[in-house]
Amino acid sequence: MTAVELPGDVELVAAYRAGNDGAATELVRRHGPSLARYVHAVGAAPSEVDDVVQETFFRAFRRLDSWRGESSLRGWLCTIGANLVRDEFRKRRGRLVVSIEDRDLPDTADPYAEVVADEAEARLRAGLGGLPRLQREVFLLRAQQGCDYDHIARTLGTTPGAARVHYSHAVRRLKELVS
Amino acid sequence: MSDCDRLSERMPLVAAGSEEWSAAESAHLATCAACRDEWKLLVATRGLGSEVVLRASPDVMAATLLARLRQVEQEDRRRRRALAAGTWGGLALVATTLLVVMLRAPEPTTAAGGDSVQVAVAAAPFEIGLPELDGAEREELQAVLDALDAPLAESTTLDGGATDGVETEDLERVLRAWEG
Numbered sequence: 001m002t003a004v005e006l007p008g009d010v011e012l013v014a015a016y017r018a019g020n021d022g023a024a025t026e027l028v029r030r031h032g033p034s035l036a037r038y039v040h041a042v043g044a045a046p047s048e049v050d051d052v053v054q055e056t057f058f059r060a061f062r063r064l065d066s067w068r069g070e071s072s073l074r075g076w077l078c079t080i081g082a083n084l085v086r087d088e089f090r091k092r093r094g095r096l097v098v099s100i101e102d103r104d105l106p107d108t109a110d111p112y113a114e115v116v117a118d119e120a121e122a123r124l125r126a127g128l129g130g131l132p133r134l135q136r137e138v139f140l141l142r143a144q145q146g147c148d149y150d151h152i153a154r155t156l157g158t159t160p161g162a163a164r165v166h167y168s169h170a171v172r173r174l175k176e177l178v179s
Numbered sequence: 180m181s182d183c184d185r186l187s188e189r190m191p192l193v194a195a196g197s198e199e200w201s202a203a204e205s206a207h208l209a210t211c212a213a214c215r216d217e218w219k220l221l222v223a224t225r226g227l228g229s230e231v232v233l234r235a236s237p238d239v240m241a242a243t244l245l246a247r248l249r250q251v252e253q254e255d256r257r258r259r260r261a262l263a264a265g266t267w268g269g270l271a272l273v274a275t276t277l278l279v280v281m282l283r284a285p286e287p288t289t290a291a292g293g294d295s296v297q298v299a300v301a302a303a304p305f306e307i308g309l310p311e312l313d314g315a316e317r318e319e320l321q322a323v324l325d326a327l328d329a330p331l332a333e334s335t336t337l338d339g340g341a342t343d344g345v346e347t348e349d350l351e352r353v354l355r356a357w358e359g
Contacts, residue, residue: 021245028244029237037228050234057244062251124223143224146195171187175216 009073013064028057031074034145039081041128041140043089052088056081071154075147079155082137127174138163139170182207186214194218194225319349 009030015023032053039052060067060080067076128136137156141147142163149160149167156163180188186207192198200208208214233240 021241024245025238025241028241032233032237032240036231036233040228040231041224046231049231050240053233054235054240054243057240058247061244061248120223121227124220124227140224142191143194143221144227146191146197148191171217171220174220175213 010069013067013069013073016061017064024061027073031077032057034074035077035081038078038140038144039085041125041144042082042085042136043129044081044085048088052081052084055084059084072147072151074145075141075151075155078141078145079137082133086133124174131170131173134158135166135170135173138166139174142167183211183214186211187217190218190221194221323350 009027012023012027012030016027035056036049036053039056040046040049044052056077060077067073128140131139134156138152141152141155142149147155149163152158152163153160158166186204189198189200189204193200208218235243
């Protein structure tokens with residue numbers, strides 16, 4: 001586990017608890033961008049990402065005592081963020097937001113390829129929206145965040161074996177959409 | 180573990196750029212459609228949301244976060260103080276109420292010049308079993324009571340005036356019962 005399990009997280013959390021505000025800033029700097037991408041992938045609209053990330057950090061810092069370092073801090077943050085997005089979705093009682101309308105289309109030399117890429121991403125997002133919540137979160141923690149199965153299991157309160165099964169099912173369902 | 184399973188295990192690390200495919204793994208990818216599809220899916224997912232950028236810089240976000248945490252902690256402290264004050268106030272109110280109730284409890288009546296022990300005794304129901312009187316006639320009982328009620332100056336056990344109507348034997352029986 002290398003991409004997500006940053007070695008300094010435990011020390012940074014301990015430093016923050018001891019009164020070092022700089023440690024909190026470093027944690028936000030380290031995990032903010034990935035968290036933003038994750039909550040967007042689980043359904044937050046681009047215009048809401050900042051608020052969701054801010055609220056995720058707030059809730060996480062309020063209960064830092066419950067994070068003991070056995071699971072990945074980023075995975076833990078992602079789970080809190082996903083719960084926030086899910087709660088917001090329930091409040092609105094609407095479909096999962098998978099809009100890409102807020103995104104500015106970049107200038108490219110090959111607009112056709114860009115359109116195809118957009119369509120593929122749209123299909124992927126729609127596919128993710130159609131997955132059961134646990135499959136979606138396991139898949140994103142593994143594929144997007146690079147977490148290993150042990151950390152995924154500890155973060156989501158399941159077993160590594162169950163996490164592998166969820167991932168395998170998610171891959172099977174999504175492969176057809178992306179290919 | 181099959182070749183496909185081994186590649187699947189390694190895909191997130193290679194997609195993150197922290198590891199590379201070996202020559203054998205690259206060769207497998209070139210020939211295995213299932214692994215190629217999974218790899219494409221992983222790369223697409225890895226890039227998902229790459230255009231999403233936080234509007235606030237991490238420093239600004241952290242400063243906002245810390246300010247909010249401090250505010251909430253202050254509110255928590257105020258709430259705890261108010262709760263503690265309310266708890267002590269409530270206990271004081273209960274104690275005061277109990278004290279008032281105890282101080283205002285009705286006092287039993289006392290005989291003139293009597294002390295607290297006699298008052299307690301006088302207030303309690305007072306019964307003495309006198310089986311010797313069980314067989315006495317009504318007139319005999321009344322005579323005994325009259326003798327007891329008569330002022331001391333008017334009666335004496337010597338002259339027996341108040342007990343004229345009572346047979347001597349009955350009176351002696353009563354006196355013996357009283358004297359034990």
